[in-house]
Amino acid sequence: MNRTESKARDDGGALLEVRGLTVTFGTPRGDVDVVRDLSFTVDRRQTLGIVGESGSGKSMTSLAVMGLLPKGATASGSIRLDGVEILGKSDAALRKLRGNSMAMVFQDPLSSLNPYYTVGLQITEAYRAHHNVSRKAARAVAIEALDRVRIKDPHLRIDHYPHQFSGGMRQRIMIAIALCCEPDLVIADEPTTALDVTVQAQILELMADLQAETGTGMIFITHDLAVVSQVAQDVVVMNGGVQVEAGSTEQIFSAPQHDYTRALLAAIPRLDDDLEELKMVGDFRTGATR
Ligand SMILES: Nc1ncnc2c1ncn2[C@@H]1O[C@H](COP(=O)(O)OP(=O)(O)O)[C@@H](O)[C@H]1O
Ligand SMILES: [Mg+2]
Numbered sequence: 347m348n349r350t351e352s353k354a355r356d357d358g359g360a361l362l363e364v365r366g367l368t369v370t371f372g373t374p375r376g377d378v379d380v381v382r383d384l385s386f387t388v389d390r391r392q393t394l395g396i397v398g399e400s401g402s403g404k405s406m407t408s409l410a411v412m413g414l415l416p417k418g419a420t421a422s423g424s425i426r427l428d429g430v431e432i433l434g435k436s437d438a439a440l441r442k443l444r445g446n447s448m449a450m451v452f453q454d455p456l457s458s459l460n461p462y463y464t465v466g467l468q469i470t471e472a473y474r475a476h477h478n479v480s481r482k483a484a485r486a487v488a489i490e491a492l493d494r495v496r497i498k499d500p501h502l503r504i505d506h507y508p509h510q511f512s513g514g515m516r517q518r519i520m521i522a523i524a525l526c527c528e529p530d531l532v533i534a535d536e537p538t539t540a541l542d543v544t545v546q547a548q549i550l551e552l553m554a555d556l557q558a559e560t561g562t563g564m565i566f567i568t569h570d571l572a573v574v575s576q577v578a579q580d581v582v583v584m585n586g587g588v589q590v591e592a593g594s595t596e597q598i599f600s601a602p603q604h605d606y607t608r609a610l611l612a613a614i615p616r617l618d619d620d621l622e623e624l625k626m627v628g629d630f631r632t633g634a635t636r
Contacts, residue, residue: 359429361563362388362411362531366423369406369415369587380406381587383423388531393557393564395578395595397571397610403587404567408533411565412450413440428530446476448531449524453539455516459508465492465519466504473526491522496552514545518552525556533565538573550576571607572614575599583607 369381381403388394396404410421413435425433427447432440444450452458460468469488470481477484485504492500495518508516517537524532534553538546554577557564566577574581574595581598583590583606591604602608 360387360426361390361392361428362565363426364407364411364424365426367407367410367425368422369403369410369419370422371419373418379587380419381410384582384584384587384589386582386589386592388563388565390530390563391557391561392580393554393566393578395574395581396565396567396584397569397574397581398584398590399569399610402584404569404584405535406587407584408450408535408565408567411533412444412448413437414444414450442476445472445529446527447529448533449527449529451517451520451524451532451534451537453536455513455520455540456508458520459516461508464505464507465511469504469519469523469526472523476527487526488522491526492519494525494556495519495522497522512545513541514549517541517549521549521553521556525560525562528560529562531563531565533567535567536569537566539568539570546573547576553577570614571598571610583610 364387365385367381367384368379371378371380384403384407386394386396396407398404406415406419409415409419410433411425413432415421421433423433424431427443432443435443459465466485466488469491470484473479473484473487474481479487489500489504492503497503497515497518503511508519511519521537537553538549541549550573553564553566556562557577564577566574568574571581578595580593581595582592583598583604585606590606591598591602593603598607599611602611
């Protein structure tokens with residue numbers, strides 16, 4: 347495998363360009379836009395953080411990009427991957443892109459991994475879905491993939507089952523699966539939310555390292571602005587399905603323009619905070635209706 351050769355044409359154009367994305371659910375009481383007129387760009391070698399409270403439309407945004415929206419939801423607007431419009435592509439065409447050109451890491455590795463198969467089989471299946479190679483060759487790729495996410499003794503661990511790994515190690519395996527086909531774009535949707543803080547810090551460090559090594563464009567979704575500051579160069583802040591503000595991570599942290607962003611910043615717990623003093627974002631909002 348040639349890791350320096352990207353599948354995407356590096357012609358200066360954006361890797362992912364989302365314009366006016368709206369995601370609508372048809373409900374008995376009419377249509378509801380859960381994402382409205384959202385626009386952002388992800389460049390190669392860039393990590394974009396999308397941050398917002400639970401229910402702000404982060405997951406629906408990522409599922410729309412992946413072509414994985416649940417039944418009842420429709421997307422409109424434009425999603426261009428490497429210059430090609432992918433919104434409205436057929437299921438077959440999207441399946442070809444998923445895993446190969448774009449891959450996703452979800453919050454809960456336990457529900458994404460199959461407990462009955464070894465992790466090695468699950469990585470090789472993901473690889474062989476897009477590459478016509480022998481089991482033996484795919485096994486070598488899987489060992490390399492485990493090694494890349496810093497799992498020790500990958501040649502032994504490859505034959506272990508998911509329950510033989512800790513939560514943090516399982517998330518490493520999900521990252522290995524996402525990266526095995528060297529996608530141009532990785533979307534990580536709250537990948538560390540289910541992990542304790544020490545393990546979370548290790549996974550964040552790993553993702554930042556891998557992003558620097560592979561040059562993959564990445565969208566990192568989280569409700570936690572502190573997490574974003576560790577991995578993302580640029581941030582989109584979402585609330586109620588719309589963009590509240592966007593800018594470089596530095597700008598957002600040093601000079602937030604919007605009350606909602608300031609509230610998210612103030613909700614970041616500090617070591618010297620008393621537990622009783624930990625605040626919810628809603629506490630900071632005036633006239634909040636939700
Ligand atoms: N099947 C559904 N039908 C109607 N609304 C839904 C459905 N699934 C999710 N939603 C709504 O879409 C909104 C955005 O959800 P989501 O993107 O999952 O938020 P986030 O990932 O930011 O927590 C939420 O308000 C949620 O209630
Ligand atoms: Mg979500």
